[in-house]
Amino acid sequence: MTFIERRKHVRYSCEVPVEVRVADEPGVCQGVLADICLGGCYVSLVSPLPAGTAVQLSFAFPEAATVLAGRTVTSLPGSGMGIEFTGLGDGESKSRLLDLIQRLETGIEDGSRVSK
Numbered sequence: 426m427t428f429i430e431r432r433k434h435v436r437y438s439c440e441v442p443v444e445v446r447v448a449d450e451p452g453v454c455q456g457v458l459a460d461i462c463l464g465g466c467y468v469s470l471v472s473p474l475p476a477g478t479a480v481q482l483s484f485a486f487p488e489a490a491t492v493l494a495g496r497t498v499t500s501l502p503g504s505g506m507g508i509e510f511t512g513l514g515d516g517e518s519k520s521r522l523l524d525l526i527q528r529l530e531t532g533i534e535d536g537s538r539v540s541k
Contacts (some may be wrong), residue, residue: 431514437529441486443468446496448479451478456505463526465495465509473497473506485530490522506528 439525441458445523456470466482474480483490499507513519 436460436462436467437526439486440527441484443482443484445470445474446481446483448476448481458482459505460500461522461525461529463510463522465498467505467507469505471503473500473502473504476500476506479511482508486489486525489521491518491525493518493522 428535430535434539438460440459443458445454445456446452454470454472454474455466459467459469461467468482474497476497476499482493482495485491491508494512495508497506498509510522513522536540
């Protein structure tokens with residue numbers, strides 16, 4: 426059986442601390458941003474949220490705080506969750522995401538491990 430890649434964007438590995446907040450709820454989950462692309466990311470954490478949950482991701486990379494909206498698309502207990510970004514538009518969040526991906530593409534490290 427042949428594996429067919431269905432992703433639209435190249436993913437880049439990284440290890441960036443991230444806070445995951447369920448939309449409109451006060452609690453926060455601490456995780457690690459394990460990989461990222463223009464369409465979404467994978468967050469490593471032991472107790473992931475169920476698929477379909479609307480979330481906000483907050484992380485600082487390289488030095489600026491970034492907040493991205495998304496929804497969980499996969500949930501693997503003991504491993505983590507895949508998140509699809511929603512509502513990026515042309516705003517500041519998209520600009521910071523593009524900056525992070527550019528840094529990962531070129532291998533610029535800023536206190537966090539990054540690799541392609």
